[in-house]
Amino acid sequence: MARKNGWRGLLGALLAVALAVGAGCGGGGQGPADGLSGTITVAGSTAMQPLIEEAAEKFMEKNPDVQITVQGGGSGTGLTQVMQGAVDIGNSDIFAEEKEGIDASQLKDHKVIVQAFAVVAHPDVGVDSLTKQQIQDIFTGKIKNWKDVGGRDQKIFVVNRPKGSGTRSTFKKHVMDGKEEARGDAEQDSNGTVHKIVSETPGAISYLAIAYCDEKVKTIKIDGAAPTERDIAAGKYPFWSYGHMYTRGEPTPLVKAFIDFVLSDEVQQGIVKEMYYFPVTGMQIERRP
Amino acid sequence: MNVRTKDKVATCMFWLGAGCVVVLLAALLGYIVIRGFHAIDLAFLLGEPETRRAGGGIGPNIFNSFYLLFLSMALTVPLGLLGGIYLTEYARQNAFTNFIRLSIETLTSLPSIVVGLFGLLIFVSMFGLGYSLAAGALALTVINLPLMVRLAEETLRTVPDDLREGSLALGATKWQTICRVVLPCAIPGLITGIIIAAGRVFGEAAALLYTAGMTTPHLNFGQWNIFHPTSPWNPFRPGETLAVHIWKVNSEALIPDITRVADGSAAVLMLVVLGFNLLARWLARRLGRRLAGS
Amino acid sequence: MDRNRFRFGRAVRRELAGFSLSFIAALLVIVLTIAITVFISWKGLSVFFVHHVSPANIFSLDWWPDRPPEQGGPQVGILTFLVGSILTSLLAALLSAPLGITVAVFMTEISPHLGRRILQPVIELLAGIPSVVYGYIGLSVLVPFIRENLGGTGFSLLAGVLVLAVMILPTIASVSTDALRALPRSLKEAAYALGATRWQTIRLILIPAARAGLLTAVVLAVARAFGEALAVQMVIGNKREIPHSILDPLITLTSGITMDMGYTVQGSLWNDTLWFMATILLAISFLFILTIRVFIGRGEAR
Numbered sequence: 001m002a003r004k005n006g007w008r009g010l011l012g013a014l015l016a017v018a019l020a021v022g023a024g025c026g027g028g029g030q031g032p033a034d035g036l037s038g039t040i041t042v043a044g045s046t047a048m049q050p051l052i053e054e055a056a057e058k059f060m061e062k063n064p065d066v067q068i069t070v071q072g073g074g075s076g077t078g079l080t081q082v083m084q085g086a087v088d089i090g091n092s093d094i095f096a097e098e099k100e101g102i103d104a105s106q107l108k109d110h111k112v113i114v115q116a117f118a119v120v121a122h123p124d125v126g127v128d129s130l131t132k133q134q135i136q137d138i139f140t141g142k143i144k145n146w147k148d149v150g151g152r153d154q155k156i157f158v159v160n161r162p163k164g165s166g167t168r169s170t171f172k173k174h175v176m177d178g179k180e181e182a183r184g185d186a187e188q189d190s191n192g193t194v195h196k197i198v199s200e201t202p203g204a205i206s207y208l209a210i211a212y213c214d215e216k217v218k219t220i221k222i223d224g225a226a227p228t229e230r231d232i233a234a235g236k237y238p239f240w241s242y243g244h245m246y247t248r249g250e251p252t253p254l255v256k257a258f259i260d261f262v263l264s265d266e267v268q269q270g271i272v273k274e275m276y277y278f279p280v281t282g283m284q285i286e287r288r289p
Numbered sequence: 290m291n292v293r294t295k296d297k298v299a300t301c302m303f304w305l306g307a308g309c310v311v312v313l314l315a316a317l318l319g320y321i322v323i324r325g326f327h328a329i330d331l332a333f334l335l336g337e338p339e340t341r342r343a344g345g346g347i348g349p350n351i352f353n354s355f356y357l358l359f360l361s362m363a364l365t366v367p368l369g370l371l372g373g374i375y376l377t378e379y380a381r382q383n384a385f386t387n388f389i390r391l392s393i394e395t396l397t398s399l400p401s402i403v404v405g406l407f408g409l410l411i412f413v414s415m416f417g418l419g420y421s422l423a424a425g426a427l428a429l430t431v432i433n434l435p436l437m438v439r440l441a442e443e444t445l446r447t448v449p450d451d452l453r454e455g456s457l458a459l460g461a462t463k464w465q466t467i468c469r470v471v472l473p474c475a476i477p478g479l480i481t482g483i484i485i486a487a488g489r490v491f492g493e494a495a496a497l498l499y500t501a502g503m504t505t506p507h508l509n510f511g512q513w514n515i516f517h518p519t520s521p522w523n524p525f526r527p528g529e530t531l532a533v534h535i536w537k538v539n540s541e542a543l544i545p546d547i548t549r550v551a552d553g554s555a556a557v558l559m560l561v562v563l564g565f566n567l568l569a570r571w572l573a574r575r576l577g578r579r580l581a582g583s
Numbered sequence: 584m585d586r587n588r589f590r591f592g593r594a595v596r597r598e599l600a601g602f603s604l605s606f607i608a609a610l611l612v613i614v615l616t617i618a619i620t621v622f623i624s625w626k627g628l629s630v631f632f633v634h635h636v637s638p639a640n641i642f643s644l645d646w647w648p649d650r651p652p653e654q655g656g657p658q659v660g661i662l663t664f665l666v667g668s669i670l671t672s673l674l675a676a677l678l679s680a681p682l683g684i685t686v687a688v689f690m691t692e693i694s695p696h697l698g699r700r701i702l703q704p705v706i707e708l709l710a711g712i713p714s715v716v717y718g719y720i721g722l723s724v725l726v727p728f729i730r731e732n733l734g735g736t737g738f739s740l741l742a743g744v745l746v747l748a749v750m751i752l753p754t755i756a757s758v759s760t761d762a763l764r765a766l767p768r769s770l771k772e773a774a775y776a777l778g779a780t781r782w783q784t785i786r787l788i789l790i791p792a793a794r795a796g797l798l799t800a801v802v803l804a805v806a807r808a809f810g811e812a813l814a815v816q817m818v819i820g821n822k823r824e825i826p827h828s829i830l831d832p833l834i835t836l837t838s839g840i841t842m843d844m845g846y847t848v849q850g851s852l853w854n855d856t857l858w859f860m861a862t863i864l865l866a867i868s869f870l871f872i873l874t875i876r877v878f879i880g881r882g883e884a885r
Contacts, residue, residue, distance in 0.1 A: 039518065041419070046845070049504065050340035057507060067518045071420050071527050072503045074845020076854065086419065100649075100657075101851030157736075162821065163649050164846035164853070180650070186736050186832050187822040189842050190540035192547060197736055200727075292780050299782035303693045306685030307702055310756070313749065314705045317712065320720060371608035379602060380609070389609050391872070392616040398803070398868045399619065400810020402837050406844075406861050407619045410626065431615060438612060462594050464601035485711070492713020495812040495837075499844065535715045536813050539722060548723075555719050562711050570704070 037065035038254045044071075044078015044091030045166065047115065047209065048243045052091060054271050055262050068258065075099070075166055082107065082246050088255050090246045093166025095289035104289070106248060112262045113243040114278040116227040117167060119175070120198055120217040121205045126151035129221035132238070135175055138205060141182035146203060159197050159206035160184035167191075170241040171207055175222065207239070211276035229278045235285040242280065242287065318559065325556020328549045334557070338505075338534070343546040347554050349505045352521060353422070353528035354561075357501060358491055360426035360524060365433045366483060372434070373441020378467055396435035404431050405496035413500055420527040425501025429490050436486055444478035445471060477576035481569045488565035492558060494532035502527030503537050531558050620865065626855065627862030630659070634852045641859065646823050648853040659856040661836070665863065666825050668835040670740060671815060672808035675747035676755075680801050683755025687800075688785055690756075691763040692771075698760075710753035718814030721746040726818055735830040738820030744829070746814050751804035758803055762796020763789060795878045802878070806871040810864060812837035836860045 042052055049072045056068035073081075075092040079102050082090030093115070096104040119135060121127065125146045130138075137143040138156055147153045160181060161168040172178060188194045191212045198204040199216040210227050213219045219227065225237040232240050245259055261267060268279035336346020372389075380386040408428035418424040448471050456466040504527050512520040520526075529537065535554045538547055630636045636659060643660030650656020686706070690698030721742055730737030770792055774784040790797065820832020821842060840857050847854040 043420075046503070053340065053504075069506055069518055069526070070504060072845070073420065073499075074847075076847040076849075076851075077845050080849040084414075086414075086417075099848050099851075100853060101848035159736075160822075162823075162842055164843045166846075169649075180654070183822070183824055185822075186738060186820050187834075188738075189821060192540060197738075200730070201736055292783065296780035296782040299785070300693060303685055303689045306682055307689040307693075307697075309682065310686050310709070310752065311701065311705050313752075314709055317720060317749075318708075320724065321716060368608045368611060371605040372612055374601075375605035375609040379605060389612055392613045394872050394875075395616050395869065396612065396619075398806050398810075398872055400812065400837065400864050400868065402810065402812040402840060403619070403623060403861050403864050403868075406840070406858070407623060410622050411618070431619075434615070435612065438609075462598045464598045465594065467601065485707070488711050492711075492715070494713070494715045495841070498841065532713050532715045535719055536817070539719065539817060551719060551723075555716050558713055559716055562713060563708065566704075566708055566711055 035065065036063045036254055036257055039067040039069070040089065040255055040258055041087040042068065042070045042089040042091060042245075043073050043081050043087045044089075045075045045093045045243065046072040047093060047166065048091045048113070051113065051243075051271060051275050051277065052245075052262070054275075055267050056258070058267070058271075059258055059261050063257075066254065066258075076164075079107070079246060082248055085248060088247065088252070089259070092244045092246060093241060094169050095242075095244065096246055097289035098169060107246045108249060108251070110245040110247065110251075110259050110263075111242040111280050112245050112259070113268075113272055114232060114240055114280050114283060115243055116210045116232055116237070116240040116278060117170060117207050118210050118213050118227045118239065119205065119207045119220040119222060120195075120213060121220055122157075122198055122202055123216070123218045124152065125154060125203060125205075125218065127220065128218060129224055131223050132175060132177070135220075135222065136177065136179055139176060139181045139184070140179055154203040157186075157201050157204040158182070158184040159194055159201075159204055160187040161194070161207065162187055162189050165189065166241065167207065167209065171239065174238045174240075175207075209276070229282065232278060233282050233284050240278075243277070318563075321552075321555050321559045324552045325554075325559070328553030329556060333553050337507075338550075339544055343544060343549075345544055345546075345550060347531060347534060347550070347557065349508050349521075350529055350531045350534045350554070351557065352508070353501070353505060354491055354530040354532070356521070357422055357425050357429065357497075357528060357530055358487055360422060361429035361433060361490060362483070362487060364426065364430045365437050365486075368430070369434055369437025370441045370479070372438035373445055374467055376438065376442045377445040378463065378471070393435040393438055396431070397439070399432075401432055401493060401496040404428055405499050407431065408496065408500035418525065420500065420502030420504075421525045422501055422528045423524040425497050425528065425530075426524070428496045428500040429493060432493065432496055433486055433490055436489075437483075440482040440486065441475075441479065444475045444482060447478060448474045477573060480576065481573040484565050484569035484572065488562045488569075491565065492532050492562055494530070494536055497530055497533050498536075501530060501533070503529050503533055505529045623858065623865050624862045626858035628859070629855045630852065630859045634855060636852070636856075641856070644825070648856065657852055659852060661839075661856065661860055661863070663823050663825055664834055664836045664839045664860060667819075667833040668809055668837070670826070670833065671743045671747055671819070671835055672805050674740070674744040675751060675808045676801055676805045678744060679748040679752050679755055679804060683752050683800065683804070684759050684790075684797060686752075686756045687759035687763055688789075690760050692781065692785055692789070702756075706753045706756050709749070710757070714750065714811060714814040715817075717746055717750050718817035721814065721818040729830070733830055736820060736832065738818060738832045739830045740819065740826045740833050741829040743815050743819040743833070743835075746818055747808045747811060750811060750814060751808050754804045754807055755800045758800035759793075759797050762793040762800065765796065766792055798878050799875050802871055802875050806868055809867060809871075810837065812841055816841055836864055 049070060053070045056070050060066055060068060078090035079092050079096055079099055081087045096102045096107050127146060127149055130149060134149050139158060143149060144156055146156055191208050194206050194208055195212045198206050222239060225231040227237055231237040247255060268281050272279055333346045335348040337348060339345030405428055408424055412418050412424035412427045452470050453466055456470045506519055506526055508521045509519040510521055514520055515522040517523060518526055531554055535551055538551050630641060641659060642662050644662050645658035645660040646663060647656040647658040690702050725742045725745055726737035729739055729742055766789060770788055771784055774788045815835055816838035821834045821838050822832040823834050826833040840860055844857055
């Protein structure tokens with residue numbers, strides 16, 4: 001009996017200490033009453049996640065009473081959860097209108113970045129620019145050898161991206177002009193793996209987010225335009241998409257403040273560019289769903 | 290070829306087969322540990338993961354793995370033990386008991402991705418936990434519970450019936466007998482089993498992708514208010530475990546040193562699982578000896 | 584007297600509490616099983632009830648979930664995924680079963696001492712290696728090896744089968760060992776007394792006698808292979824097509840689910856099709872359990 005009571009006492013003491021410490025910390029953490037406070041949850045596109053995380057960290061440094069949680073899960077998850085009201089912001093690689101099962105009229109679109117992609121090939125194919133038509137013919141299986149587009153006599157090895165990924169929808173819409181690709185010789189989800197296959201397989205062609213384009217793969221120009229800020233902003237280079245932050249209806253002041261922060265020059269000219277995205281603020285053209 | 294030669298050939302074949310398996314394990318372990326060796330240093334073990342620069346660590350991921358393991362074990366062990374007690378001490382040979390056994394078998398053979406999806410549906414969405422350690426712990430509990438019940442049942446069955454009868458004859462109630470006689474006898478076996486199970490849970494990834502999530506907020510180890518979003522102890526924050534991290538780094542990472550991080554993480558994961566196994570073995574021998582001695 | 588009664592009452596209360604707690608824990612296992620079955624199939628079967636896809640369509644090869652209706656879409660045939668899962672898991676079991684059973688025989692008949700001292704821990708450790716680690720080794724060793732020596736991208740049926748074969752080896756070995764150990768000694772002694780060699784005893788007496796247990800081992804292993812997700816997904820290439828050779832990439836049910844779950848919107852046809860795939864996984868694991876029960880029943884009847 002005595003031993004048991006001892007246990008209870010100890011447990012009680014521990015609890016009391018934990019509570020006291022918790023309360024102490026909670027109290028200490030409270031800053032001045034002015035400024036923003038509250039929590040924001042963000043979920044969605046895994047591609048946008050690192051950027052938004054970093055922006056959130058900067059925002060929290062400036063506003064110590066704000067807590068932002070950034071989760072991944074994919075564009076579909078982001079849109080679903082913002083529709084359900086489970087999160088405040090849903091990140092998506094593509095327009096909500098293009099996702100089956102989403103009532104886009106309930107959502108408010110905030111375009112925050114431009115993500116560019118590039119058609120890439122194995123370095124030894126002997127081609128560094130293709131026309132849109134040639135790319136379409138390669139991916140629909142009409143052209144099967146690099147020599148038919150002015151390169152080496154080498155069979156073309158097509159690496160596709162899975163349906164459903166934002167990269168693939170953008171490719172299909174803006175490069176293939178809606179044409180259905182042939183099944184290809186391989187299909188890979190992740191940028192890292194696609195980069196690995198293209199750099200190691202002779203004759204390989206695929207497409208990647210430009211953050212992954214380095215000297216190990218050859219970045220192919222489309223109709224002579226390169227995936228640079230200038231060509232994209234001028235509307236010459238077609239293979240890009242927006243990164244969207246969706247809110248359900250009008251954002252609350254706090255959420256709006258965060259989105260405005262992401263759109264500010266500090267973020268747009270800073271971490272956006274560092275992460276190989278382009279500022280949405282510099283675009284001379286605008287796309288609609 | 291006569292029967293004796295055939296017998297010799299067959300024996301050689303069996304030795305070869307056994308040898309193959311030993312070599313296989315040695316090769317796997319050797320590969321992971323040697324490759325990971327160069328990646329592991331203190332900065333790697335304690336550092337935060339980087340999203341785009343080289344030099345990231347896996348500190349929060351290691352913490353998440355252990356904390357999640359603790360959370361799920363805190364649920365699984367009592368529940369599994371009670372389930373095992375029911376099956377050994379109370380259950381009769383009837384349809385209900387048979388149904389329990391069928392359920393255990395079914396749960397054991399469920400693919401962990403299915404459990405993960407169930408977690409997404411129920412714990413994440415329906416309970417409103419979101420991607421969180423709590424949801425992850427519940428999913429892991431679903432995976433681990435049937436194993437724990439079975440482990441508890443098998444261990445409790447090894448306790449000789451004489452002991453139970455003796456205790457009951459001395460006037461103890463059934464529950465007293467279970468708590469004071471049966472359980473203490475079974476403890477060495479239980480501890481060993483629990484540690485081995487812990488090793489398995491530690492490496493689980495598929496069930497956690499859609500429950501515990503693939504992100505970790507910026508953790509502040511000075512934050513002791515466990516409901517604060519940056520508190521490492523907050524069970525309602527998302528947390529990417531080490532195993533999930535290996536998967537994510539390989540499939541979608543912008544960092545230039547993917548190989549280093551993946552090698553290092555795999556080695557750490559492997560060493561921890563190995564550690565759990567060795568610990569279980571060592572404890573089994575020690576506790577077994579002490580019990581036999583006393 | 585009073586004090587005694589008080590004690591007695593508390594003992595009874597504890598007795599009751601103990602019984603109810605353990606009963607509830609046991610009941611929880613049943614509740615969980617039912618909940619998983621009901622919720623997963625409720626989501627999965629909505630392809631029929633909400634989206635009105637016909638069973639013939641869902642078990643077809645046409646996978647065009649993103650095609651607009653004017654081009655004949657959306658089509659959500661999952662046959663490619665199902666065939667992929669069946670191919671990888673069966674081939675893996677085919678490769679792994681002989682080795683696993685060899686090891687089991689070694690542990691029980693050839694050298695029980697070495698078996699206990701060395702092989703038992705080795706198999707336990709193999710079983711303990713996390714599946715992502717298997718996947719990672721497959722990705723960094725097996726895939727480049729196949730690409731350089733056999734051709735293709737390396738992401739292939741072969742890579743998936745090899746990774747799975749190693750992963751299920753411990754299951755086959757340990758369940759077979761249990762089956763062989765459970766055989767009565769008299770069987771073996773009788774065979775030796777008749778002058779049979781060890782090989783003859785193993786081949787003609789022990790393995791046939793343990794057949795039910797060995798089959799159970801293989802079925803359990805296939806079940807494990809069938810449900811494995813991440814390790815397989817990392818090495819098979821995930822191309823939505825039925826492979827024509829072992830060097831072709833392919834896709835399985837599990838990797839189909841992990842790849843598309845995040846991209847798709849809850850409640851859409853595509854997303855519900857993924858839940859249907861999960862329902863299929865569930866149904867197949869029920870099937871495996873049933874098969875094992877039949878085997879064991881038959882084994883006992885003998």
